[in-house]
Amino acid sequence: MFNVQLEKFEGPLDLLLKLIEEQKLDITRLNIAKVADDYLEHIRGNESIDLENLAEFVSIASRIILIKSQSILPTIEITPDEEKEIVDLEERLKEYRLFRTASEKIGEMQKKKRFLFSRDYLLGISSVFSPPKNINIFDLKKAFSAVVSGIILPEKLPEESVQRIITLEEKIEELKDSLQKRVETSFRELSGSSKDKVEVIVAFLAMLEMVKQRIIEVEQTDIFEDIRIAKINAYSK
């Protein structure tokens, strides 16, 4: 019974890897950018992600958004920390894939039912009363109390599912703000001191749309890339 439930809750690496492999792609930064929309759409629409894993889904999402932003707007500023996070994500995906492949092989081995059977401890030896030395009733109480205090009950969910939505929205807002600022900076650098206000506004809109688009539409990516290319050409003259 446990297992059926567990299958539903896939981790972010699992999801990302599946999306990349579905398109028969290698694990590269560019390919992560290609499946970014699908990833975000999936975590937005998936109500079955539990709270414990949501943080990790969101954390990976923010890296993916960064990768995607960078692929659309190569001039966007990425901090060394962020760059490291992106590299780590690629590495982690590769490592995760190794273990996943191994787990599939182990699953196959298990299905073969080539078990080794052992004997029970001291099978065939008759029980001989062998009381432990130096154990009194208070030791038993102490041991049982320790067992009780070590019990961690499964957490209660209701309140936290509300919190979960806030966390996700907040995270996206936060990222949007950060990206907007960076797009602004990025354009300012490109255009030197003479800043064309219209262009900056276009860029802002593009950025906003991108943030929205990564959640809703996939096809507009091409349109954006057109806009981007046009814009960059105009500036580089």
Next chain:
Amino acid sequence: MPTPNKLKSVLESLLFVSGEPLKLAKIAKICNVSKNEVIAGVDDLNQDYQKEERGFAIIRKDDSVQLATNPENSQTVSQLVSGELGSELSRSALEVLSIVAYRGPITRMQVEIIRGVNCSYVLRTLLIKGLIERKETVDIRGFLYEISFDFLKSIGITGVKELPDWEELSKNEKVEELLSDSEQETV
């Protein structure tokens, strides 16, 4: 039809896992051979064991056979057994003992849910040392474990209710909740 060598190999495996004498007819049925072939295989094996000075010997009584240790090794074997019986209780063993004391009669599954780890080996250790006992139930719960009378006596009480704070600890809410949660999940 197994080859003679394959039959010997299977016979060894079967005798090894069985704690009790096995009926020749039962072995024959499992291996899909005649009883005479089983007898021949068992005799062959026993000869191998003697010729090659192995650690085993097959005891045959009437229509049953059982694998045992080579009597020449009995001194070393009893050294192991008495060492095991006389060994101090590990922390896990003491924990399981305390769970059986405060929560018994209790099933193995319940002990495992409370501790969060598999307990079959530890329970067996405690059984062999005579600190706990088990009785079979008629329902699906299987065996129920409880503290042995000998052990109670050795720690100076006549029943588990005389354990310190028994009333409170035996009905601890956390334990109750954990067990009832797990019951729901496994339904």
Next chain:
Amino acid sequence: MPTPNKLKSVLESLLFVSGEPLKLAKIAKICNVSKNEVIAGVDDLNQDYQKEERGFAIIRKDDSVQLATNPENSQTVSQLVSGELGSELSRSALEVLSIVAYRGPITRMQVEIIRGVNCSYVLRTLLIKGLIERKETVDIRGFLYEISFDFLKSIGITGVKELPDWEELSKNEKVEELLSDSEQETV
């Protein structure tokens, strides 16, 4: 001082009686030989078993050994004993098991970094099934998880080195780097 043949015989007897895994050091002490002699004896026995198609196999993990049946005979033996080895595992469970198998002893957090999800529930299920074990560490890292003898038995191998791609996966610098990075972060 026992002859090599005598030592092999005694080893067989001890492993047979114990049933559970025995520490090499314990065997060495009982037999009054060095640990290396025990290892050599165990290896010899295992070779005999394979060469002569016997019904046994010796499982070795870390510093312990256990006698078990030859996996070739699994189907026949299953007819006699009802094992718990065969329960099918979820994908998550298999992933956690693999990580623990190749990277163990490993902390929960390290497993979670590799998988990118919380693994406490899966670890608990595997602990209760007895496919992994945990031990407490003196430092702050809490429990260390490793695979059990039962896990090896359930997939038909006698040691971790028989795991698929063992060399590649058990020594992976990249994973080590990632793990040590994240550990620093959480301090």
